[in-house]
Amino acid sequence: MSLSPVAKEMSIPVIKTACSNCNLRELCLPFGLSEEEMARLDDLINVRKRVRRGEHLYRTGQTFESIFAIRSGFFKTDVLLEDGRDQVTGFQMAGELLGLDGISSEQHSCNAVALEDSEVCHIPFSRLEQLSREIETLQHHFHKVMSREIVRDHGVMMLLGTMRAEERLAAFLLNLSQRFTARGFSHAEFNLRMTREEIGSYLGLKLETVSRAFSRFQEEGLVAVQQKHIRILDIPGLKQIMSHHSH
Amino acid sequence: MSLSPVAKEMSIPVIKTACSNCNLRELCLPFGLSEEEMARLDDLINVRKRVRRGEHLYRTGQTFESIFAIRSGFFKTDVLLEDGRDQVTGFQMAGELLGLDGISSEQHSCNAVALEDSEVCHIPFSRLEQLSREIETLQHHFHKVMSREIVRDHGVMMLLGTMRAEERLAAFLLNLSQRFTARGFSHAEFNLRMTREEIGSYLGLKLETVSRAFSRFQEEGLVAVQQKHIRILDIPGLKQIMSHHSH
DNA sequence: CGGGGGGTTTGATCCATGTCAACCGGAAAA
DNA sequence: TTTTCCGGTTGACATGGATCAAACCCCCCG
Structure with a gap:
């Protein structure tokens, strides 16, 4: 049984899906933020979406607008070459971000597919940039996350190459x-x-x-x-x- | 014959090495900035450094403080595994940035070596973050550059894997x-x-x-x-x- | 002008992984 | 319960690239 809108209005306590009570907050974007800052981050994450096993979260070529934080579940990303060859570029789990590769060209450069029923937070990128101009901690953490992705990729290159x-x-x-x-x-x-x-x-x-x-x-x-x-x-x-x- | 300090004081025109007259500005960080914004970026890049062929610009494990923009020359980056294996993770040329991998752990995660006599601009990272909180265009462009690096790495993974x-x-x-x-x-x-x-x-x-x-x-x-x-x-x-x- | 040495080319052989094919086994459907 | 099917395992064989070795070439230096 799901709660009706009326239930909310009657202020029966509802578990709000928000960064501040997400048990992944220490792994995810909110890392290091104060309560007040986290609330502002929450404000911009107003869509949470279920992606069922086998479904695409996004596909190569789609316009990039948002990045996604995995609340629960498991994803793979893969790249398809014109000649039909493809390669899985990564497996992502709860607390990790998806979509960072889309920033550069304003369209996604890989496919993201759920490997089990999953839930993601939808983070509009321009609003994230706006907020990270205001919150230094958020900005710096976001940069660290992107950099970590680069380091991870170098590790995979090492693995594949040697x-x-x-x-x-x-x-x-x-x-x-x-x-x-x-x-x-x-x-x-x-x-x-x-x-x-x-x-x-x-x-x-x-x-x-x-x-x-x-x-x-x-x-x-x-x-x-x-x-x-x-x-x-x-x-x-x-x-x-x-x-x-x-x- | 090099210009003496006196020559400068006598206001004989000196070619200032600055983003605004760098012919790489359309490839590098200043991309899309106004004159005034570029001047502010210039302000923070006050060290330009020569690196001779064979010399390290930085080494794995060194504290990360700055990223580097290549003004001229050619670099490689490589990673060394404990067991002695190593791999070149990239070749970088003029207008490209070096050091982005160091943001995540606050220390460099690879070695950067000049493959020919080169010159780099030294960009203190915390000041870059500060400025990119003030200049939206700079912030967005920097994010694109990081994202482009991720996409490039995926390309290399593809190459190595398939x-x-x-x-x-x-x-x-x-x-x-x-x-x-x-x-x-x-x-x-x-x-x-x-x-x-x-x-x-x-x-x-x-x-x-x-x-x-x-x-x-x-x-x-x-x-x-x-x-x-x-x-x-x-x-x-x-x-x-x-x-x-x-x- | 004659070494010397690092980088490169080429050849012969070996081996890790790919390829092809058969079979297996657990989960879902019938 | 049996059937089907997809993913996984295992075997036999093929092959691309690694390895080992020799020779070569260009550049620097004496």
Whole structure:
């Protein structure tokens, strides 16, 4: 049963979806803001949208107007080349921003697809710029978030350019583990939201190679894999694989 | 003969190195600013620094305080992994910014090395943020520049993840050509500032593979290669290689 | 003018990953 | 319960690029 407008008017307490009571505020844009500043940020985020599994949040070429903060759920972004090849450029989870790539050309330069039922906050970009001209903390934090995206991308370039298959998968699992931990989930046990093919696309590998690497990790007792369910058994072992360069 | 301080005091016209008379202003940060706004940007860029070939502009781990705009010259950025592997993450030329990756953690996350004698403008970041709170155009343009870097990185991820050796090199040459063109140089003839090994590192290939790909292009009449001197003979041909996926 | 050395080219061989194909297994439909 | 189907696993084989090695070339320096 959903609350009627009348219920609101009768001032029955309603859980307002707002930055100030969002448990992701320490990971997301509001980081470091005062109560009053957060309220002003709230003001500009007046649309929250559900995106069901498999649906696009935006597509390449669409006019860029807003960035999105993930309230809950899981997304992938991918780029499509004219000749049909495509690549997953990232997986995004709660508290992360989507759409930063659209600022440069005023249109989105990748597709964003929900990998599970998700909810996003819609942040009109020009209003965010306006507010960040007024709130130094917000401005600086936003710059940090963009910069972090650049650093992340450099990490992926490193992975794609210098690592072999098992190193890539180890790095990928450790990265997921670390991000789940930061969100208060188990660092050792989680469900993958993406297929082997999507993992492979992200890591520059074919799905068979990803599958074989998982099997190998399993044999060596590093992880327990059951379909999409992953239990990481030996984090130091994975770290060693990641950086145990044979040459 | 250099001008003495006395000459300046006698108000003999001195070419001031300033954004307003920099021929890169349309590519660089000042893009879209009024004369008055550009003067304010000039105010904050009071150090211009020479970096000789082979010297570091900054190193991984150094405290981040400024970003740098390249006035002239050519740089590479690279990341070093603990196990000794490294990768070139980009090549930067006049009008481009260096150091954006340092914002996120307040320390530089890569090395920037001059590949030829260069000159950079030193832009204290906190003052840039301050000014961009006051000048909307500057703020927006800066955001676009950061976003463009993200889009560029996605392009490189695509290249590393889905392209084969010759496609990567074709993409690389076309990209250089296009950037030289934008700076008023010949789009068809230029000198590479980097070694085959650096190209390989950037493209996720070994130097021998890069060399072989060059030879192949030469055989096929796509380019004329003589050491570091490159003449592009067939741009459509290169474009076709880049996107002529065999599968 | 004659080394010397870094960068480059080219050849021969090897190997990690791609490719192709068969099979498996769990979830949803019938 | 059985069927279907999609995603995943596993095997056999092919291949692009890595590796190792030698020779070459250009530029700098004595």
